[in-house]
Amino acid sequence: MKSFSAFSGQTLFFALITLSFVNIAVCNEGFCSAPSILDAQPLYWKVTNPTLSPSHLRDLPGFTRSVYKRDHALITPESHVYSPLLDWTNTLGAFLITPSIGSHFVMYLAKMQENSNSGLPPRDVERFLFVLQGVVTLNDVLGTKHKLEVDSYAYLPPNTEHSLSSDASATLVVFERRHDYLENHTTEQIIGSTDKQPLLETPGEIFELRKLLPTSLPYDFNIHIMDFQPGEYLNVKVYCPL
Ligand SMILES: *[C@@H]1O[C@H](CO)[C@@H](O)[C@H](O)[C@H]1NC(C)=O
Numbered sequence: 001m002k003s004f005s006a007f008s009g010q011t012l013f014f015a016l017i018t019l020s021f022v023n024i025a026v027c028n029e030g031f032c033s034a035p036s037i038l039d040a041q042p043l044y045w046k047v048t049n050p051t052l053s054p055s056h057l058r059d060l061p062g063f064t065r066s067v068y069k070r071d072h073a074l075i076t077p078e079s080h081v082y083s084p085l086l087d088w089t090n091t092l093g094a095f096l097i098t099p100s101i102g103s104h105f106v107m108y109l110a111k112m113q114e115n116s117n118s119g120l121p122p123r124d125v126e127r128f129l130f131v132l133q134g135v136v137t138l139n140d141v142l143g144t145k146h147k148l149e150v151d152s153y154a155y156l157p158p159n160t161e162h163s164l165s166s167d168a169s170a171t172l173v174v175f176e177r178r179h180d181y182l183e184n185h186t187t188e189q190i191i192g193s194t195d196k197q198p199l200l201e202t203p204g205e206i207f208e209l210r211k212l213l214p215t216s217l218p219y220d221f222n223i224h225i226m227d228f229q230p231g232e233y234l235n236v237k238v239y240c241p242l
Helices: none
Strands: 002-008 014-016 072-074 089-097 106-117 125-133 136-139 145-148 152-156 163-166 170-178 190-193 208-211 221-227
Antiparallel strands (some): 125 152, 152 190
């Protein structure tokens, strides 16, 4: 199970978008996974494909497993509503988190189609994107092209010219946030992939943790990838008064 969490320095905001079964252990200390159709699916396929709802409830208007709370949300695919994204071409977007529910960032899925192109975020807004399906090409401010495959990501500082394009179907999750400037500190473009990030210590926990952005002062948020094997869960409960 993979989950994304967006954390910021000032307040704890927890956004969980996807449960996706990957790397299911075959047989380990008494736990065996039966071969299942889930194993054959690509990484992150559950982000856009409703699979856990009972078949007789699938596509039933009003049926959803989504939960929105003050400090977290679990948003399942049947709640996604796609519409065109401003300034993007051949792309549909589904907004999952926006400031209208009290967050200080926007989180949306972007489904790019053939010959699609991205628009730019508003002025002073930083952008983080993560590829969930397909391949996209990032053309950065220097004109360098970067091919981003599934599980890779990019951070674009505010007011940085760039564009994303795709020749075929591709799905991204995008976070955008009005950057909190700190005098004499600037952020830089970052391009990476999840598996190249080191596993971090998680005292008292058994899940695998990776951070996708530097934890240095200029960066005002971070994205954590937390990998849970079937049956694993968070042991330490964090209470953070807002
Ligand atoms: C920022 O840099 C300038 C020039 O080096 C310096 O005068 C100023 O004190 C710095 N500001 C802070 C908050 O460190």
